[in-house]
Amino acid sequence: MTKSVTKKLLVVGGAGYIGSHMVKLLAQAGYAVVVLDNLCTGFADAARFGTLVIGDLADPVVLERLFAEHDFAAVLHFAALSQVGESMQAPDRYYRNNVANTLNLLDTMRQHQVQHFIFSSTAAIFGEPESDKLTEDHPQRPINPYGRSKRMVEEILADYGKSFGLRSVALRYFNAAGADPAGELGERHDPESHLIPLILQAASGRRGHIAVFGNDYATRDGTCIRDYIHVWDLCQAHLLALQHLLNGGQSLALNLGNGQGFSVQEVIDGARRVTGRDIAVRHEPRRAGDPAILVADSTQARARLGWQPEYAELDVILQHAWAWEQKKGSRW
Template identity: 50%
Template sequence: MTILVTGGAGYVGSHMAYALVDRGEKVVVLDDLSTGHGELVPSAAKLVKGDIADRKLVSRLIADEGINAIAHFAGSIVVSDSVADPLTYYDNNTVKSRALIETAVAAKVEAFLFSSTAAVYGEPGADLLDEEQNLQPVSPYGWSKLMTEVMLRDSAAAYGLKYAALRYFNVAGADPAGRTGETREHATHLIEIAAQAATGRRNRMEVFGTDYPTPDGTCLRDYIHVTDLIDAHVKALMHLLNGGENFVANCGYGHGFSVLQVVDAIKRVSGVDFRVDMSDRRPGDPPALVADSARVREILGWEPKYDDLDTIVKHALAWEDQLVKGRVKL
């Protein structure tokens, strides 16, 4: 079996590429390398530099490599950037995904796995978010992902496309074996930012908003270890390829931590008391996002192995330490 992993030189996509290679699957990574790094792609995978909207390229890859399924991770992910530049986000995340879906349908690809987001829920005001929650994103990023979910739903109804969309909550940590992790030059994920502050890659960090309606006034999020997230992806792909029904499901642990709790965990695990500045809220940040993960557990039999904040932090710090010491060449 051969899997095309779009965005496979990025944070989550590279973890998927490793997980599939570890299973003995043939992997082709398609990435334009605008934010990804070829060095994060497993040596056993084939890396192709290109655009997911290039129908001729993708069609040729599907035919020449005998691709059975697509795991789609490519796209732009920074909420605040999407507010400032919405048209770029609609292009990268929606228009290009439409082109990729069209190519997959034309080539009769057996399964399509989509990297979606909890941002589709907007500001729901519920303690636990299930998949039937009203979908009302508050950012162009959330809308761009929701539009792709809708295209997949409608393509399944019209053309018989097999698909699953997994709505991530806050992905964090790094490969426990130290093979890949988050490498964005301008980090946007809280745990990575705090880990950079702890390892000296930045001299301070900011907490955006201390007046939210949460116990300590900072945003509450469901942090899921990237390895557990990828385990759900692999299971979802096998579910589809083995004839399972299409589905949309949350990926999270079902409990949250505040920004200040995460900062405290990084300081505790690292032993470093770095500078933290309090700032105003950012646009598009809801107070709390915590997953009801019953559906993904039921459909896939998914059971997380790294549901522990200190473990997530430990793996993130270990990866940052590799970057600081130059053990990882990017």
Template identity: 65%
Template structure:
């Protein structure tokens, strides 16, 4: 197959590129490098563009007969989305609309979208299935939910088929050690913990120890990045086999607390890892855990790296490389 991977130089996108190339597919990466890294492409064909540029997209689609498009080019920082909502609606929503319009003009009718569990907002029940009410509580989550709604309309009007993959907490790194997580600034828990272990930061902060959980810290569902991209590969096969537009939750179906992640990192790294404490942050629910039953039943997806220790070990091997320094 011939695929376009938008945002293929980023964390999850680069792992997707490696997966697709390993499977023998042809692909082009489109990225503007606002957050991605050229070194993450490992020789993949690159077209440097911004998906907000309709003319550049038309040239790209005219030059290639793509079977499907993978979209990873969203901004993801929740806090920044609150302070700079225009940035998030412009990139995550408006630029995605420009991409979808270019696809329709080029008669490309299959789309794999990186969505998020943030579309659900504060959970009404746990574990969270796909039918859970959608009530995003920040512009990041709302921008993703708006795209999902837009995709429903594009299916009805233009026959564009899509799969929306709602990630819970993406974590870990390529088991081969070639790729990993490197956001700037970093906001995800596990890399922050491992930066404290490696000495790149003084400590890790725990925000609240008074939640209604066994150890008082928040519980989250961590899913290995390699398992995420495996789900994307299954999702595109599903669409190529004439599957209908739908959405899937991607998580392990089990939660680990902040304290459990720190304790596991201490065992894996052999480092003390200093901890500081702060009050709860607004909008942090006690538990966010996926119900991945639907992805398992329809896609045949199973997490291969469900162990927290495996996730931490792969991320630690990547952190020790310091490829960005």
């Protein structure tokens, strides 16, 4: 009887919010995981479900050593800079990290004949939405360097597929939210910019109030509507995408969200319900470039990958995020 061989994977950015959850899920699924992270936004203890190598995609020596030492079946990429406002102020940093460094990684993969790649993309590649639900064929007109950098990588992946046989899945997510259902991992951004942890920080007393930017949009309560996808569901989609490629599937680019939207006010109301706390709200003017409604059409992801969100309810997302805030918030 032939002994099965555990497949080894490289997860770049595996010490960050989404990457660390992915590493835990991959380990649970029986893969051996090596994490490459420069820890500029990640945390070493968050990568404990894999073997952490501290290094940067800009360093060809680190990449060459990693690929020479390990026979990777696939690479999963979560190592992008992702702050829209920052990308407007420092586009050079975003193009260098998100595009040039990804090229370094892809070229090292080519040299070592690693042909499977999962890419963390974004709804920001679409720009201003022309419909309430975005499908994969929505026009791509990104309005900031962050979105443009992700679109560039998707174009590179298509070209590398045609010329070099690389097979990839790019997953364009909307608003990742929540925390590990087991309470071992969660969001630890510094500074924090995501709505749900900001609201929960206000609930826990670590923040005096939550700012709501605009309450006069053409929505059911005047506040912006967004698609919040639980981080564990997001990772489940990545696992299915990985299995798709390892089983011989072709390259894909898919939108990833719950397919339903919650308004900023609904999230605040949900947080009050889940936490039992009062949450102070301060209304501020609209921010430039904030569309009223941004929701994913994830029909293709469900059909092509067999993906089905497990934690789609807003209250469940909030419950998991609140458990993490209570467990870790006071220690940061």
